[in-house]
Amino acid sequence: MSDEDLRTAADTVLARLVGAPTARLREDQWRAIEALVAERRRALVVQRTGWGKSAVYFVATALLRERGSGPTVIVSPLLALMRNQVEAAARAGIHARTINSANPEEWETVRAEIAAGAVDVLLVSPERLNNPDFRDNVLPQLTVATGLLVVDEAHCISDWGHDFRPDYRRLRTMLAELPPGVPVLATTATANARVTADVAEQLGTGNTRPDDGSDTGSALVLRGPLDRSSLSLGVLTLPDAAHRLGWLSEHLDALPGSGIVYALTVAAAEEVTAHLRQQGHTVASYTGKTENADRQQAEEDLLANRVKALVATSALGMGFDKPDLGFVVHLGSPASPIAYYQQVGRAGRGVEHAEVLLLPGREDEAIWQYFASLAFPPEQQVRRTLEVLAEADRPLSLPALEPLVDLRRNRLETMLKVLDVDGAVRRVKGGWTSTGRPWAYDAERYAWVNRQRSAEQEAMREYARTTGCRMEFLRRQLDDETAAPCGRCDNCAGARFEVEVSGSALESARGELQRPGAEVEPRRMWPTGLAAVGIGLKGRIPAGELASTGRALGRLSDIGWGNRLRPMLAPHAPDGPVPDDVAGAVVDVLADWARGPGGWASGAPDAAARPVGVVTVPSLGRPQLIGSLAHRISEVGRIPLLGSLVYAPGHETTHVPRSNSAQRLKALDGALTVPSELALAVKRAEGPVLLVDDRTETGWTLAVAARLLRRAGATEVLPLVLAVPG
Structure with a gap:
């Protein structure tokens, strides 16, 4: 098939995907698809939210499947986005299934469908990659059969990034074991220059040609400008939590369309939801404690505009696809401008104007400090854990390990995942075992990551107080060399919202916040x-x-x-x-x-x-x-x-x-x-x-x-x- 014929076929798939007969791929999208389908390369796409990264891998999937390739495997941490992706794929005639923590009852059926060749796309959550049964029994077969591997939110691979997830590092093994010539696509909207280089380097693992086994060189990196012309950024500095909650209640209906209100903690999200409902607003809560069925209902209600807003924690995070989302409001500042850019990027993807507002609070710093306390433990605690595992005559589960090491459950589990990636321990049925392999504590790297976190926190303080362009500020934090004043934010075009709060709204908010118990x-x-x-x-x-x-x-x-x-x-x-x-x-x-x-x-x-x-x-x-x-x-x-x-x-x-x-x-x-x-x-x-x-x-x-x-x-x-x- 000539390049021209391939381009025509790609545009045809895109038209089915978006439901628009005249739709055509942009040049940068086509370049990514050409690299995957015609050249069988590995590519890293760093593009703004709404650029159309999912269109690239769905179109590439359809073309590769027509050529007899195996199913596309998409690794994504976003359950909400997985549900969106399954529906989007269906529009293009692509049969997609998922394996994640929310659908264990379907796993056997999905595995049977894959074996029968009936699945075009399999979406997998990263924690599955190191589940012993999946890793040992499913992943090897999947690796051999995969026609295209897609790593969504690829910044999670890098511990230089703001959202490092140890489970993602298991991809390094899968990359090394892919058959020659299997294309790989990594996508993200939030990678600075260092993270981009780190991910591109990891993509090169095991990268060989199908014909002669020679090294194909470095991964293709397609990095575009990160401006979002639909977003109007602003910061409202208010005296206290009551003023912020009162302002939100008073102005929520004035914000365009429906949107997301982010809170930093589950307690705050529930508190805000309760107050807004009492004031007559139709909102739903979405947090890490929300039951899966309630999450799905909340997503459906927001997609159908049956609610004005979801009041969410980072559990919703980047993983929600609603093109007409009209606003994102943060009650409290995230600890990283990169994470902030990612979250606000959910808005304004299919509309000309969306409001993005940050209402920082004095409790933000304490919450940042709490999450920073969950960082990789000191060497003494790590060595103690390795000693306990080495001395054990059987695998040790987390509950069995806890009495023997001075680490909380979540921090212990995250540490073990990092050690697993480093080869010092291995997760097996029944728990964790020592591999006996030598392991070095990379104090310099961990210290650098901690310094990077501190620098990101300072950058968020600077974002809130800057008198310069806010979009330009965020783009420069992501090393976007094309960053320039946007002409839309409150500093460029003037504030669009007053900070005044009426006495009645303030009194109601204070009543909610001062209610004890x-x-x-x-x-x-x-x-x-x-x-x-x-x-x-x-x-x-x-x-x-x-x-x-x-x-x-x-x-x-x-x-x-x-x-x-x-x-x-x-x-x-x-x-x-x-x-x-x-x-x-x-x-x-x-x-x-x-x-x-x-x-x-x-x-x-x-x-x-x-x-x-x-x-x-x-x-x-x-x-x-x-x-x-x-x-x-x-x-x-x-x-x-x-x-x-x-x-x-x-x-x-x-x-x-x-x-x-x-x-x-x-x-x-x-x-x-x-x-x-x-x-x-x-x-x-x-x-x-x-x-x-x-x-x-x-x-x-x-x-x-x-x-x-x-x-x-x-x-x-x-x-x-x-x-x-x-």
């Missing part, structure tokens, strides 16, 4: 593997030793009480008596708790008994805060202050690590005790007691304290804390 769910099961650290606890916590569902004043991650509590409970914050506003709000929480369903003042037939006493958890860092809070509760509620648990001899300086559950329990084992005078008071009181602490992170201190008090005679233990993580 969050439930504290008790621990009901001891963590597995405690025997490995000498603790004889396992299984369910007996009913007679359980804490009850408790209450907290607020979540540290929300934009209401979280902003008040974070500085007060920061690690180096000074101790002191509980502030009056905080004490008053805690009293409100108690009153609401008492009057609520099943509360002791509810009048319900099965209402809980009224607390007969207040007990405190001992604190090494905030004894005045906790003591004064307990005293105020006792005084206002007319509930006797029975006393405090104490640290056992030798444990007076016990530090409970902010680590995984097993390590926390190891530190707590034998550390707390009920003094005889408190035990006598609890026994004489014959009823429920309020257990007061400043905060709870995992619930294990409360669980251990409740167990001791229940054994001392308390009929029920009701935890009451100032803050939970959220």
Whole structure:
């Protein structure tokens, strides 16, 4: 087939894909397709959101399949985008299927369809690549059969990038094992020069010609300008969270079409959703905690414009394809201008004008610091994990590893994935094993990545305060050499929105944010593997030793009480008596708790008994805060202050690590005790007691304290804390 005939065939497929008979590929799109189909090359396409990267791989797929090639495999982290892609492929007569965490019941059927040659496109989530069964039994067959490999959101491959995902690095193995001449396409809208070079280098792995096996050289890189002519960027600097929430509620209907409101945490997203609904707005929440069915419904509602906005965390992120999305608003600033560019890029793809607004908040920095704390661990912790795996006589699961290493579950799992890619460990059925291969801790690289994160955070601060063009600023952060003033942003063309908020909107927002109270769910099961650290606890916590569902004043991650509590409970914050506003709000929480369903003042037939006493958890860092809070509760509620648990001899300086559950329990084992005078008071009181602490992170201190008090005679233990993580 001549180049001219191939171009005509490609345009025909595109017309079917977009449903427009006169549609034609742009020259840069055609160049990518020509490289894949005619030249069987490996290509990296770095182009702005909305450029048409999916058109390239769907058109290439159709042409390659007509030539007898195997199915296209698309690796993508975006479940929402996967659903969009399946529908888009169908329009071009391409049969697409997915294998991801949301459809395990379909995996066997999909595998059978692939074997029968009935699947043109298989979309795979990156975590599948290192699932032992998929990696060992499916991936080898798929690698041999693949006609085109597509790596979507390819910046995730590089740990120099803002969104590195260890699972993606497993692609390096697949690239090396692809048969000669299988084309590869990597796509992203958010790669600076360093990430682009890193990904292009990795694409070269195993890159040989089908005829003579010779090296084809470096990957073809097609990088275009990153301007988005439809986007009007702006920043609104408002005094506090109430002003930001009030402004959003008052101006949401004035924003064009339907769109996305991003929040930095799940708690904030839920808080914003609740308030906007109360104010009459039709919105839906979309977070990492949203059930899959509810996510799909939210996506469908936004696509059909049945909601004004999705209030989302980065769980929605880059993975949503709605060409007529009219606005993106951020309540809180992402930590990276590259991540910000990616998220706002969902707007304005099929409309002439879309509004993009950033409303930064003072809680942003604390949230950045939290996510930064999840970085690759220090060498000592990594070596300890490798030693434990090397000494084990069987694979160790994450729950089995936790008691033996001082790392939280998520951080431990991410570290193991990196070590797996580096060849030091291997994931198998039943857990993780050591390979015994030598491994070096690349301190220089990890330090550089941390410095890069700090530089990105500073860039986001600069973006918010710059007086220059905001689109040009973002493009320069992505090393776009063609960056120039856009003429559309608030600094180029003038602000399009006032920052004033009406008194009524501000009052409503303050009412929402100042509403205190969050439930504290008790621990009901001891963590597995405690025997490995000498603790004889396992299984369910007996009913007679359980804490009850408790209450907290607020979540540290929300934009209401979280902003008040974070500085007060920061690690180096000074101790002191509980502030009056905080004490008053805690009293409100108690009153609401008492009057609520099943509360002791509810009048319900099965209402809980009224607390007969207040007990405190001992604190090494905030004894005045906790003591004064307990005293105020006792005084206002007319509930006797029975006393405090104490640290056992030798444990007076016990530090409970902010680590995984097993390590926390190891530190707590034998550390707390009920003094005889408190035990006598609890026994004489014959009823429920309020257990007061400043905060709870995992619930294990409360669980251990409740167990001791229940054994001392308390009929029920009701935890009451100032803050939970959220």
